[in-house]
Amino acid sequence: xxxxxxxxxxxxxxxxxxxxxxxxxxxxxxxxxxxxxxxxxxxxxxxxxxxxxxxxxxxxxxxxxxxxxxxxxxxxxxxxxxxxxxxxxxxxxxxxxxxxxxxxxxxxxxxxxxxxxxxxxxxxxxxxxxxxxxxxxxxxxxxxxxxxxxxxxxxxxxxxxxxxxxxxxxxxxxxxxxxxxxxxxxxxxxxxxxxxxxxxxxxxxxxxxxxxxxxxxxxxxxxxxxxxxxxxxxxxxxxxxxxxxxxxxxxxxxxxxxxxxxxxxxxxxxxxxxxxxxxxxxxxxxxxxxxxxxxxxxxxx
Amino acid sequence: xxxxxxxxxxxxxxxxxxxxxxxxxxxxxxxxxxxxxxxxxxxxxxxxxxxxxxxxxxxxxxxxxxxxxxxxxxxxxxxxxxxxxxxxxxxxxxxxxxxxxxxxxxxxxxxxxxxxxxxxxxxxxxxxxxxxxxxxxxxxxxxxxxxxxxxxxxxxxxxxxxxxxxxxxxxxxxxxxxxxxxxxxxxxxxxxxxxxxxxxxxxxxxxxxxxxxxxxxxxxxxxxxxxxxxxxxxxxxxxxxxxxxxxxxxxxxxxxxxxxxxxxxxxxxxxxxxxxxxxxxxxxxxxxxxxxxxxxxxxxxxxxxxxxxxxxxxxxxxxxxxxxxxxxxxxxxxxxxxxxxxxxxxxxxxxxxxxxxxxxxxxxxxxxxxxxxxxxxxxxxxxxxxxxxxxxxxxxxxxxxxxxxxxxxxxxxxxxxxxxxxxxxxxxxxxxxxxxxxxxxxxxxxxxxxxxxxxxxxxxxxxxxxxxxxxxxxxxxxxxxxxxxxxxxxxxxxxxxxxxxxxxxxxxxxxxxxxxxxxxxxxxxxxxxxxxxxxxxxxxxxxxxxxxxxxxxxxxxxxxxxxxxxxxxxxxxxxxxxxxxxxxxxxxxxxxxxxxxxxxxxxxxxxxxxxxxxxxxxxxxxxxxxxxxxxxxxxxxxxxxxxxxxxxxxxxxxxxx
Numbered sequence: 010x011x012x013x014x015x016x017x018x019x020x021x022x023x024x025x026x027x028x029x030x031x032x033x034x035x036x037x038x039x040x041x042x043x044x045x046x047x048x049x050x051x052x053x054x055x056x057x058x059x060x061x062x063x064x065x066x067x068x069x070x071x072x073x074x075x076x077x078x079x080x081x082x083x084x085x086x087x088x089x090x091x092x093x094x095x096x097x098x099x100x101x102x103x104x105x106x107x108x109x110x111x112x113x114x115x116x117x118x119x120x121x122x123x124x125x126x127x128x129x130x131x132x133x134x135x136x137x138x139x140x141x142x143x144x145x146x147x148x149x150x151x152x153x154x155x156x157x158x159x160x161x162x163x164x165x166x167x168x169x170x171x172x173x174x175x176x177x178x179x180x181x182x183x184x185x186x187x188x189x190x191x192x193x194x195x196x197x198x199x200x201x202x203x204x205x206x207x208x209x210x211x212x213x214x215x216x217x218x219x220x221x222x223x224x225x226x227x228x229x230x231x232x233x234x235x236x237x238x239x240x241x242x243x244x245x246x247x248x249x250x251x252x253x254x255x256x257x258x259x260x261x262x263x264x265x266x267x268x269x270x271x272x273x274x275x276x277x278x279x280x281x282x283x284x285x286x287x288x289x290x291x292x293x294x295x296x297x298x299x300x301x302x303x304x305x306x307x308x309x310x
Numbered sequence: 311x312x313x314x315x316x317x318x319x320x321x322x323x324x325x326x327x328x329x330x331x332x333x334x335x336x337x338x339x340x341x342x343x344x345x346x347x348x349x350x351x352x353x354x355x356x357x358x359x360x361x362x363x364x365x366x367x368x369x370x371x372x373x374x375x376x377x378x379x380x381x382x383x384x385x386x387x388x389x390x391x392x393x394x395x396x397x398x399x400x401x402x403x404x405x406x407x408x409x410x411x412x413x414x415x416x417x418x419x420x421x422x423x424x425x426x427x428x429x430x431x432x433x434x435x436x437x438x439x440x441x442x443x444x445x446x447x448x449x450x451x452x453x454x455x456x457x458x459x460x461x462x463x464x465x466x467x468x469x470x471x472x473x474x475x476x477x478x479x480x481x482x483x484x485x486x487x488x489x490x491x492x493x494x495x496x497x498x499x500x501x502x503x504x505x506x507x508x509x510x511x512x513x514x515x516x517x518x519x520x521x522x523x524x525x526x527x528x529x530x531x532x533x534x535x536x537x538x539x540x541x542x543x544x545x546x547x548x549x550x551x552x553x554x555x556x557x558x559x560x561x562x563x564x565x566x567x568x569x570x571x572x573x574x575x576x577x578x579x580x581x582x583x584x585x586x587x588x589x590x591x592x593x594x595x596x597x598x599x600x601x602x603x604x605x606x607x608x609x610x611x612x613x614x615x616x617x618x619x620x621x622x623x624x625x626x627x628x629x630x631x632x633x634x635x636x637x638x639x640x641x642x643x644x645x646x647x648x649x650x651x652x653x654x655x656x657x658x659x660x661x662x663x664x665x666x667x668x669x670x671x672x673x674x675x676x677x678x679x680x681x682x683x684x685x686x687x688x689x690x691x692x693x694x695x696x697x698x699x700x701x702x703x704x705x706x707x708x709x710x711x712x713x714x715x716x717x718x719x720x721x722x723x724x725x726x727x728x729x730x731x732x733x734x735x736x737x738x739x740x741x742x743x744x745x746x747x748x749x750x751x752x753x754x755x756x757x758x759x760x761x762x763x764x765x766x767x768x769x770x771x772x773x774x775x776x777x778x779x780x781x782x783x784x785x786x787x788x789x790x791x792x793x794x795x796x797x798x799x800x801x802x803x804x805x806x807x808x809x810x811x812x813x814x815x816x817x818x819x820x821x822x823x824x825x826x827x828x829x830x831x832x833x834x835x836x837x838x839x840x841x842x843x844x845x846x847x848x849x850x851x852x853x854x855x856x857x858x859x860x861x862x863x864x865x866x867x868x869x870x871x872x873x874x875x876x877x878x879x880x881x882x883x884x885x886x887x888x889x890x891x892x893x894x895x896x897x898x899x900x901x902x903x904x905x906x907x908x909x910x911x912x913x914x915x916x917x918x919x920x921x922x923x924x925x926x927x928x929x930x931x932x933x934x935x936x937x938x939x940x941x942x943x944x945x946x947x948x949x950x951x952x953x954x955x956x957x958x959x960x961x962x963x964x965x966x967x
Contacts, residue, residue, distance in 0.1 A: 222947040269946040272914040308911035 010217055011266040016205045017065050018264075024061045024202070025054055027185025034176050034281055035062060035150075037260035039211075040218050043173020043253065044129050044149045046114075046285065051154060053178045059110045059150040066211055067204030068107035068146070075117035077160065081124035085134045086141075099141065104128055107144055107208060111151040115161040125149070126168045146211055166244070166286070173253050174278070175285035214263075221259035222269040230272055231255060233307045234279070241306075242287050242299075254282050272309050279304065317412050320360045321464040325457045326417060327353050329450040330404070333427050336447055337397065340434050342386050345398045348379070349405035356408045367409050376406055393433055400427060417458050424451045438832050449474045484872070490848075491865040493858050494841040512594025513551045513745055517724050517768060518561040519706055519714075526701055526722070528763040531592055532747060533600055534830055536758040538586040542602070544749055545793045546638050548769065548781065549600040549761060551746035553617040555655050557735075559663070560710045562728055562743050573616040576779065577646050578604055580637035590833055591630045597622045600746060600761075602636035603781065609633060617742070618642070631838045642771075643778035648740055656740030656773060659732055664711040667729075671736030681739045681774050685782060688733050692726065692787040695719060699789035723748075723792070726784035727768040740773035744781070748793060756827035891943050894954075898936060898961045915940045929967065936960045 014036070021032045035058060038045045047055045056072075063070035073084055086102030103109065104125070111125060128134050129149050134141045151172070154161065169175070181189060206214075223231075231254060239245025246254075258274035265274075280300035287299050334341075334349055359366060379402045380390065387395035404423050411420060428447045431440055452474035457465055512532065513525070533549075554562040585602060599612055599620040608614045609632035612622040622630075648656065661668060674684050696719055703721040706713040711732045714725050727743050734741035748767035750759040769783040786793040839847075841858065848856050899909050902922065909918055919937035923930035939957045 222945070224945045224947075227945050267946075269942070271916070271941045271945045273916050273941075276914060305912055309914060 010214060010263065013206055013210070013214070014264050020065045020202060020205055021058075021061050025058050026189050027181045028054070028058075028178060031058070031176055031178050032062075033261075033264055034174060034278070037257055037264055037278065038174040038176075038281075039066070039148060040215055040260040040263065041173060041253075041256035042146075042148070042215050043256065044151070044171060046169070046172040046175040047150065047152045047178065048155065048175055049152075049178045053180070055152040055178060056110065056112055058178065059108070059152065061202065062150070063108040063110070064202045065205050066108075067207040068211070069144070069208075070108045070110065071103040071106040072110040072112060073103050074112045075114050075121070077116055077118055077162075079117045079121050081121050084121065084125055085128065085136060088137050097137070099136065099139070101141070102134075104134060105141075105143060107146055107148075109147075109149045111149055113153060114151040115153040115163055117162065119162055119165075122162065122164060122168065126171050129171055146208060146215070169285045170247060170249060172285065174257065174281040176281050218260050218263045219256070221262050221267075223255060223259065224269065227258075227270055227272065227275070228255075230307070230309050231258075231275060234275070234303055237303055237307045238283070238287060241302075244287065246283060246286060250283060250286050254279065257282050276304055318414060318417060318458055319464075320357075322417065322454070322458050323357065323360050323411075325450070325454040325470075326411075326420060327357060327408075329421070329424055329447055329454050330408075332447040332450055333424055334401065336428065336431050336440075336444060337401065337434075340394060340431075341398055341401060344382065344386075345402050349401055352405040352408055356411070366412065372406065372409055376403070379403070379406060397427075397430055397433075400430075414458060417454075421451050421455055421458075436837050438829060445478075448478060452477055487868060487872075488865075489839070490844070491861055491868065493862055493865070494839070494844050512592075512596055512763070513598070513766060515552050515564045515596070516561055517554055517563075517728060517743060517745055519703075519710055519721075519725060519728070525763050525766045530763050531826075532594075532761050532763050532765065533589050533591040534758050534760055534833075535590075535750065536588045538588075540585075541752070541759075542585060542638055545786075546602075547749050548603040548744075548767075548783075549747040549750075549765075550603050550605070550618060550620075550744060551598050551600055552744075553615075553619055553771075554743040554745060555617075557659050557732065559660065560706075562731075573649070573652060575614070575616045576618065576643040578606065578618070578637075579641045579644060580604070580606065580639065582637065582639040585636050585638055587634050587636075589632055589634055590830070590838065591626055591632070593627050593629055595625050595627055597625050599626070599630070599632060601634045602638065604640045604642060605634060605636050607633070607635035629833060629837055631834065631840070641778050642780075643773070644776060646778065648773055653740060656742055657735050657738065659735045661736075664709045664732070666709075666712045666716055667733055668736050670715075671733055671738075674737045679737075681772070684734065684737045684739055685772055685774075688730055689782070689784060689787045691715075692730075692784050697721075697726075697788045699785065699792060723785040724768045726788060727770050730782065730784040731770045734770070734772055742771050742779075744769055744771055748783075751823075753823045753827055753830070755824050756830050758827075758830060760826060891940070891957075894957055894961060895940055898964060901961075901965045915944075929964065932960060932964050932967075936964065 017036060018029065018032055021036075022029055025032060035045055035047075039062065045059075047058065049055055060070065060072070073079070082102065084102050084104050086100050086105070088097040088099050090096070091098040114122060114125070117125075128143065132143050132145070132147055134143065153164070180186075231251065234254070235246045235251045254275060255270075257278040258270040261274040261278050262268075262270040283303070284299050330349075330353060334346060338346060358364070380399065383395055383399045383402065384390050387398065389395055390399055400423070404420060404427070407416070407420060407423075411417060424447065428444050428451070431444055434440075449471060453467075453470040456470045456473055456477075552564050554564055556563040584606070587602070589600065591599060599609065599622055601620045604618055605614060605620055608620050609622075611624070612620055612632075614620055674687060679687065698720045699722055700720050701722055703714075703725060704718045706718065711729045714721055714729050715733070731741040731743050745766070745768045747761050747765040748769070749765050750761040752759050767785070769781060769785065771779045771781055774780050783793060844861070845856060845858070848861065895915075902909060902918075905926075907918075907922055907925065913921075915937040916934075919933040922933045926933075936957065939953055939960060943953050943957060
């Protein structure tokens with residue numbers, strides 16, 4: 010599995026230059042069966058990262074550009090009356106895929122956002138009383154511009170909680186940027202990428218990751234972190250967040266070729282997993298400190 | 311960034327400044343004005359520096375200011391030592407320290423100094439009011455500690471105050487145990503600077519016209535008395551203080567005889583029942599203890615002199631509580647003859663002044679009056695001529711006794727007593743002046759008597775054949791009210807008297823007496839809780855007699871037990887699991903500590919290894935391997951013995967280097 014993962018990372022790194030840490034985090038999120046939220050300024054390569062990952066993992070990929078006039082049916086699909094067979098026929102929307110890139114999710118109205126988020130949680134779509142299961146694997150990579158941008162509807166905390174991780178991409182370093190300027194013409198890569206694995210392998214890997222050993226001392230540490238957040242912040246980490254933290258730590262351990270998770274794994278993913286769940290919508294500057302503060306305050310058992 | 315170096319915000323500074331302001335308020339009356347103003351302006355300056363994000367002043371500016379402040383204290387108090395000077399120095403230096411206070415460490419330092427300053431108030435006063443007020447800075451200091459230990463966002467002020475109060479309340483059981491059990495040492499643990507005793511009032515060892523009335527105008531409390539059994543009558547309450555033998559012009563002095571040349575004790579015969587009482591004497595920085603005429607029992611560390619003064623071995627510098635036994639009906643030296651030496655001392659006067667008095671005495675001598683007749687003649691003179699009792703007598707001329715007896719005829723106890731004794735001695739009757747207090751006010755709330763400085767009094771004793779030393783109070787002849795009802799009833803309204811001892815204003819005096827009863831309880835049970843009382847309380851509580859060494863033992867035992875139990879509960883939740891792996895790993899941590907790397911509890915093994923290899927790059931391979939192996943054993947699924955051996959080997963290898 011280690012080899013496969015390394016090749017996935019290597020392939021993605023050829024497109025997204027100098028962002029290995031972010032690629033690993035995104036991959037860990039997918040391996041932990043979670044939805045990913047990428048948040049950054051426009052033009053930082055959010056869409057490219059999502060697209061590349063889907064290609065490399067050999068998954069069906071659909072993209073929806075969210076706008077403020079996008080309706081729930083535009084994402085989920087619609088039942089249309091077919092005169093030939095005299096009944097309603099369901100036309101599946103773009104959500105029926107493996108990877109859905111929800112571009113600029115915070116531009117859509119809350120109604121559309123919640124339709125998507127419901128589908129994310131339940132892995133199925135219910136329309137006109139009929140339930141349609143979504144393909145497996147299914148996950149959403151949503152991108153969003155920082156909230157202060159004009160014309161956006163910020164996601165409420167309850168919906169942010171559905172995303173396993175939130176990552177930021179950040180500016181490339183000097184060397185990577187130079188390389189980017191030298192080799193690429195536009196943000197979308199011209200070279201077609203060969204998939205490293207297929208959907209079945211991915212499912213198998215996800216299964217293996219859930220079997221990564223999490224020892225008692227590590228669970229002590231995990232619970233101490235959760236407890237600390239509940240004692241310290243207005244809203245603490247939910248049980249779902251605790252579970253997310255564990256899964257991400259397992260995935261991170263797998264990426265590094267270990268069959269057990271360590272405190273470092275938790276510490277590395279902590280910031281991406283907890284900050285969007287704990288930071289209040291107004292406290293933008295505070296979000297960066299939360300993970301640091303937790304790590305500096307909680308002793309490793 | 312290390313923990314102690316964390317910079318704190320305006321919010322925390324506000325808390326610190328409020329706490330310091332409260333401490334300043336607590337000490338306001340003990341500090342020179344410039345120190346108060348200086349501290350306040352330093353505090354305000356510090357506040358605006360933080361608020362406007364200005365720079366803190368540089369060392370170049372602070373150093374001269376600090377030296378100037380020290381110089382100022384030195385000049386104000388003529389030195390840097392002593393209680394008052396040290397306090398002022400500490401206050402101004404702490405205020406200056408604000409100018410370089412920005413990190414957590416600085417805050418903690420100032421807070422601890424603040425606790426110390428708060429406790430210092432007890433060097434000045436231990437009254438209930440001051441003690442209660444000192445709780446306020448304590449609460450605020452503790453709340454500040456709570457605030458600064460939570461640095462990321464401001465805590466609610468009510469929450470932190472409540473928590474501080476709760477913490478202090480939790481400390482009360484410990485405080486009580488320590489209060490009850492901590493061995494009492496007679497006197498303070500360390501020498502209190504001598505200026506602590508300035509400003510204590512009380513009787514002096516000399517009497518001259520016009521020095522006692524200052525004391526009489528002083529309403530403060532001299533001592534309190536609890537009587538066991540029946541109260542004596544008001545006119546029997548003569549509290550005996552210094553006995554003055556020696557006349558020099560208008561001054562009367564005590565006679566200090568050397569130890570080996572002292573006079574034999576006068577023979578006391580008593581009739582009737584003894585009066586038992588307990589006196590709580592306020593400190594007056596002199597050696598005499600006040601007892602009812604005539605004492606037959608001297609407390610520990612005190613003795614009864616030949617003329618029945620009770621003299622303590624050391625000046626009374628702390629509130630003192632002692633038992634007294636006196637006989638109100640007595641004869642002193644009745645069946646003795648006065649020795650030649652006593653005779654000389656009791657008759658000696660300066661005869662180069664007061665010619666009219668001397669002439670009067672001469673007249674009595676030649677008319678062969680007996681001693682008793684002479685006394686009666688003198689009292690008759692006081693009683694029948696227009697003598698007036700007043701605290702504001704006219705100034706007496708060069709022949710003060712003449713002037714008083716024949717011209718002004720206005721005065722108070724010391725005038726009457728000293729003129730009477732002068733007259734008696736001139737007429738050949740041995741006589742002496744006794745100073746002390748007369749009377750007292752009964753507090754119905756506590757069933758004890760308050761004797762104030764304003765009850766200070768002077769009277770005479772004359773020696774009569776077959777009767778010995780007999781008390782004669784010439785003041786009683788002039789103003790019987792003074793003796794029977796106390797000073798406040800004896801004086802004309804116009805005479806100024808302290809507010810407290812005026813009897814009008816009844817609701818106020820009732821309230822005052824109640825408050826004094828509370829104070830008396832405080833004095834006895836809190837401040838007067840000495841070794842003796844401690845032992846008796848413990849014996850009562852435990853029904854067995856205990857010595858101080860037992861108390862020390864029990865105290866140590868109690869404290870250790872409490873600490874052990876608390877430690878157990880504190881550590882129980884966070885205690886490291888002392889398993890075999892931790893034991894091996896601890897060897898590594900120990901070695902790291904030796905080379906100056908302190909592992910933190912929030913640090914992972916890998917982080918620690920990274921830190922070590924930054925300092926010792928050559929060891930990187932080894933430290934990485936140690937971390938990896940440790941992680942595998944601690945968090946991995948398989949505890950394979952080869953990993954154990956590997957870790958042991960790696961740590962041994964590391965230790966060797």
